Amino acid sequence: MVEDQSLVNVKCPMCETTLVTVEMGEEVKGPFQHKCGKCKRYWRVDYTKKVVTHVRGKVEKTPIKKWLLDLKTGESKPHIH
Ligand SMILES: [Zn+2]
Numbered sequence: 001m002v003e004d005q006s007l008v009n010v011k012c013p014m015c016e017t018t019l020v021t022v023e024m025g026e027e028v029k030g031p032f033q034h035k036c037g038k039c040k041r042y043w044r045v046d047y048t049k050k051v052v053t054h055v056r057g058k059v060e061k062t063p064i065k066k067w068l069l070d071l072k073t074g075e076s077k078p079h080i081h
Pocket of ligand 1: 012013014015016017036037038039040041
C-alpha cells in the first residue's frame with residue numbers, strides 16, 4: 001500500500017501551480033529545473049539546500065528571485081536576507 005503522505009507537490013512560488021511531485025521517502029537530489037505549466041516561469045529547485053530560484057520568464061513580474069522551500073508542504077516562502 002502506498003502512503004500518500006510521502007508524496008509532496010512542490011508548488012510554483014508565484015502562482016502555486018504544482019511544478020513537480022516528489023516522493024519524500026526517496027532521497028531527492030538536486031538541483032533540477034522545472035517550468036511552471038501555468039505562468040511559464042522557470043525555476044531551479046535545490047532539494048538539498050531547500051531553495052527555489054527564479055531562472056527566467058516574466059522577469060519584470062517576479063520581484064522575488066529566491067525562495068525557501070518547505071518540503072513538508074511543497075510551498076515556498078520568500079528568502080529574506
Ligand atoms: Zn507558476
